[in-house]
Amino acid sequence: MHHPRRKPTTTLAAVAALSLVGVLSACSSGDPAGGGNDAGGDDSTYTWWDPYPQHDDASDWTGRVQACGEEAGVTIERTAYDTTALTNQALLAAQEGTSPDIILLDNPAVSTLADTGILTTVDELGLDVSGVDENLLAAGVVGGETYGIPIGANTLSLYYNADILKEADVDPASITDWASLTEALGKVTDAGSKGITFAGIGTEEGSFQFLPWFWGAGADLRDLDSQEAVEALELWKGWLDEGYAPNSVINNSQNTVWEEFLTGDFAFAENGTWQVNSAAEADFETGIVQLPARDGGVAQAPTGGEFILAPVQEDTARYDVTRQIVECMTTPEGFVETANTFAYYVPPTADGQAALVEENPDLEPWVEAVRNAKGRTSDDLGTDYPVISEALWTAVQNALSGAATPEEALKTAQTEAETATS
Numbered sequence: 001m002h003h004p005r006r007k008p009t010t011t012l013a014a015v016a017a018l019s020l021v022g023v024l025s026a027c028s029s030g031d032p033a034g035g036g037n038d039a040g041g042d043d044s045t046y047t048w049w050d051p052y053p054q055h056d057d058a059s060d061w062t063g064r065v066q067a068c069g070e071e072a073g074v075t076i077e078r079t080a081y082d083t084t085a086l087t088n089q090a091l092l093a094a095q096e097g098t099s100p101d102i103i104l105l106d107n108p109a110v111s112t113l114a115d116t117g118i119l120t121t122v123d124e125l126g127l128d129v130s131g132v133d134e135n136l137l138a139a140g141v142v143g144g145e146t147y148g149i150p151i152g153a154n155t156l157s158l159y160y161n162a163d164i165l166k167e168a169d170v171d172p173a174s175i176t177d178w179a180s181l182t183e184a185l186g187k188v189t190d191a192g193s194k195g196i197t198f199a200g201i202g203t204e205e206g207s208f209q210f211l212p213w214f215w216g217a218g219a220d221l222r223d224l225d226s227q228e229a230v231e232a233l234e235l236w237k238g239w240l241d242e243g244y245a246p247n248s249v250i251n252n253s254q255n256t257v258w259e260e261f262l263t264g265d266f267a268f269a270e271n272g273t274w275q276v277n278s279a280a281e282a283d284f285e286t287g288i289v290q291l292p293a294r295d296g297g298v299a300q301a302p303t304g305g306e307f308i309l310a311p312v313q314e315d316t317a318r319y320d321v322t323r324q325i326v327e328c329m330t331t332p333e334g335f336v337e338t339a340n341t342f343a344y345y346v347p348p349t350a351d352g353q354a355a356l357v358e359e360n361p362d363l364e365p366w367v368e369a370v371r372n373a374k375g376r377t378s379d380d381l382g383t384d385y386p387v388i389s390e391a392l393w394t395a396v397q398n399a400l401s402g403a404a405t406p407e408e409a410l411k412t413a414q415t416e417a418e419t420a421t422s
Contacts, residue, residue, distance in 0.1 A: 047100035068328035094118035099311035139375030148307035152345025154273035162285035195244035206393040216299030233406035274344035
């Protein structure tokens, strides 16, 4: 298989842009694990970078990666970085001509790497992505070309404490829109418990948690000060003013939110698929309801998770084995293996999702949540997303703290976003 060599156009500006992209997977950061990389070298060794330094050479994950290498007849040399270090290193390696054969990359960063010309497309690699859910694949579509395949996805839902809801006479099935959720919060607080906790922190995590409400109102990230956007921010601010949410949400990370929920004091917590196992081990009965849209139905929540990508190589003969490794990782069985390895990834295909639910029926609500989810860089936002997101999380901070009204905060955010992306 032969492909034209495309000259990478990596720039320091691209590296700077990537530094704004938040870490939203459940992975912890750490020092690189594994060997280095000399791309284009030994034909029996293929290089692999991923953002999972918590999984060492003895882990099930490393065994899974090596098994796909063995199936393709090669040894995989794996190197692990934290997410930010990985994306920056990928850009620098392209400049130096030392790109690995395969990278697993957090989905918001895919458009930045693709925009620099350092990635092969799925068509160039000969991969079939027709079975991948379009809402998940969209994060890897740039300029009409598709780059890579999601290995799975995680997203957000609303966890609840069943004991608190029972005491307040709240049926979780009754929560279908903003009005019914707010009514439930009133009943819970009247019964003496705390209402809801979420992450409003001034980082990408703040945008990540606000987006279901923003999109659930019908708002668009190109129009941050729309009436729909204002209503979403007024919802959060109203919960603070009514005492339904604590002031701690202004500085809460997603981890802090979960720590608050596990105290057993809160009826609801917005959090992700990655807390499934922890929720099952809580000292109280838990469940989830889908994040509701303003007027009913399921709100779109943002997707987390990585894409498996193939950087451009000078020696294009390497692509045939790369394709075999990628295909091994992305069969229905492969997707389920990845889901089981990480405990919180939902496969991006209908076949994979069905197989996962067959093994673990309790994950059906999370499969539904992922099917309704949306990539943060979708809607052709691409490399504009990080600066738009920063303007949004700043507006959320200003509104929740009382420094500005939701309308004022979002008007400022729109001006900042337009200036930064024009």
